[in-house]
Amino acid sequence: MSAAAAPSAAPEVAEPLLAVEELRTHFLTFEGVAKAVDGVSFRLERGETLGLVGESGCGKSVTALTVMGLIQQPPGRVAGGRIRFKGRDLLALSPAEMRLIRGNRISMIFQEPMTSLNPVTTVGDQVAEVFVFHRQMGRAESRERAVAMLRQVQIPNPEKRAREYPHQMSGGMRQRAMIAMALACDPEILIADEPTTALDVTIQAQILELMLQLKQETGAAIVMITHDLGVIAETAQRVVVMYAGRVVEEAPTAALFKEPLHPYTQGLLRSVPRMGHRARWGRERLAEISGVVPSLYELPEGCAFHPRCSAAQPICRSTAPVMRELGGGRRICCWREGV
Numbered sequence: 001m002s003a004a005a006a007p008s009a010a011p012e013v014a015e016p017l018l019a020v021e022e023l024r025t026h027f028l029t030f031e032g033v034a035k036a037v038d039g040v041s042f043r044l045e046r047g048e049t050l051g052l053v054g055e056s057g058c059g060k061s062v063t064a065l066t067v068m069g070l071i072q073q074p075p076g077r078v079a080g081g082r083i084r085f086k087g088r089d090l091l092a093l094s095p096a097e098m099r100l101i102r103g104n105r106i107s108m109i110f111q112e113p114m115t116s117l118n119p120v121t122t123v124g125d126q127v128a129e130v131f132v133f134h135r136q137m138g139r140a141e142s143r144e145r146a147v148a149m150l151r152q153v154q155i156p157n158p159e160k161r162a163r164e165y166p167h168q169m170s171g172g173m174r175q176r177a178m179i180a181m182a183l184a185c186d187p188e189i190l191i192a193d194e195p196t197t198a199l200d201v202t203i204q205a206q207i208l209e210l211m212l213q214l215k216q217e218t219g220a221a222i223v224m225i226t227h228d229l230g231v232i233a234e235t236a237q238r239v240v241v242m243y244a245g246r247v248v249e250e251a252p253t254a255a256l257f258k259e260p261l262h263p264y265t266q267g268l269l270r271s272v273p274r275m276g277h278r279a280r281w282g283r284e285r286l287a288e289i290s291g292v293v294p295s296l297y298e299l300p301e302g303c304a305f306h307p308r309c310s311a312a313q314p315i316c317r318s319t320a321p322v323m324r325e326l327g328g329g330r331r332i333c334c335w336r337e338g339v
Helices: 060-067 095-101 123-135 139-152 171-183 201-218 229-235 253-258 263-270
Strands: 018-029 032-044 049-053 076-085 106-109 189-193 221-226 238-243 246-252 323-327 330-333
Touching: 018 060, 032 049, 032 060, 032 076, 032 246, 049 060, 049 229, 060 076, 060 189, 060 221, 106 171, 123 139, 123 171, 139 171, 171 201, 189 201, 201 229, 221 229, 229 253, 238 253, 238 263, 246 253, 246 263
Parallel strands: 049 221, 049 238, 106 189, 189 221
Antiparallel strands: 018 032, 018 076, 238 246, 246 330, 323 330
16 A cells, blocks of 8 residues: 655745735824825735826825835834835835845836936936945946936937936936936836826827836836826736725736726726717716715725715725735725625
8 A cells, every 4th residue: 555645835935026014104293193004015026017006195105105215204104014025124124224225126216306306416426326325336437327327218418418407308308317317226126106297198108118128128127106097008017006095906907907896996997088088079978986085184984985986885884894815816905795
């Protein structure tokens, strides 16, 4: 009689590049405590682009700033959770340790480059500073590398542009300079916070194409923060939808656009203008989500979205839903059955 076969070991789950777990970031103000991020969890795999979407004030940017260690304390504070980068908890690092990671292994492109760039320092010197701090390069070598980075992000005549100040550049050029700074040290993660909001449509397309091209060249993973679902459709493999500081749905991009499950996600997609829409001249009206985003100081009981949800049930008004795994990379935070 043969011996019983030993039970096979469970397959190992690869450690994600970035894992945000039950993150809570609060702000203490004269009006009370604003729970800007209230239990957010998501994973970022190596080489992927993850979309983080939602209305203004839903906590997208605060989540990114918390990951970068840029929350001003006070009035802000990280009230709970973990941020694991390659298994290392960033929240447990000292400010000095975090400075070695920020701008080096994890970089961020901010929403408005005119307020992020130093107005009294040339663009070339600002890019060169990254090499001086993180790569300990000399002044001459760092300036050469800065010019090379400006050339890589397709800024014409980079030698001349490197000697210019931010106000001498167009919005698109400034955004390219921000991308050059962010990619200077070949980061493993690039966080892009509304990188095309202040640009016209043509320049938006150029910036997005540039980011995707550089991603292919460097292998960096991207967290794309935006309220523009068109940008997500073109760039992201997975989407995390946030509302009032919480994640309400997560899904692969194609699945989310084909079949959104959460009422809030459904409302977002219905409100996107489409070709041939006749809202202003014909009978068809652009769909909208009724009501307003709740104050972070006075979130409603139960599900924060229930005052605006046409499918709300009694339990939605009394008890906050919990996140459920649906398979196929989908998650939803909703009480409705059948989803």
